[in-house]
Amino acid sequence: RKEVEQDPGPFNVPEGATVAFNCTYSNSASQSFFWYRQDCRKEPKLLMSVYSSGNEDGRFTAQLNRASQYISLLIRDSKLSDSATYLCVVNTRGAQKLVFGQGTRLTINP
């Protein structure tokens, strides 16, 4: 079983729609959680950290459910520029490394 699992998609949604991605992680010792965005042939860039209480940054909302080992990302009022691959990333307590999910590919259509 992969340590971080995501639905690879692709998801194709119209501009202005609301879209949600989910991610599950297997290591209960995981401590830090992030969503990264990766454009084609580019490096990943931090979109937002995910906190236990849930957090929002503009049109983006992240949720964490430690009991279910589940992370979500919600994008409201999607823009064409939101088209990218969204990576769920986990860091384990005491470990230095980040563990990446496969990524969910999103395309926003005009």
Add this chain to the structure above:
Amino acid sequence: GAVVSQHPSWVICKSGTSVKIECRSLDFQATTMFWYRQFPKQSLMLMATSNEGSKATYEQGVEKDKFLINHASLTLSTLTVTSAHPEDSSFYICSAREGEANYGYTFGSGTRLTVV
């Protein structure tokens, strides 16, 4: 913000040759650097972790004699792919971290290696 410069952006080399990729932290001291590899439509897979002045720690299945990592200073790490073969063609990305903070990871722009 923190910037990591990675060079070259892309390289095409002949099978059997060696290729060196550089990763520099431009405005901070990177105590730890990470090297990842990403095949098409797959996730980033960590290859190795290096701390300045120490030997790199390689992930299971990564050949340390094939992928040589040097982290001689707090601002520079290099990855050398020795005797490259077509199956080594991939997108290689470095990441640097300043201190121990879990959120302080900065990625280089990646190197697309094609071995022909």
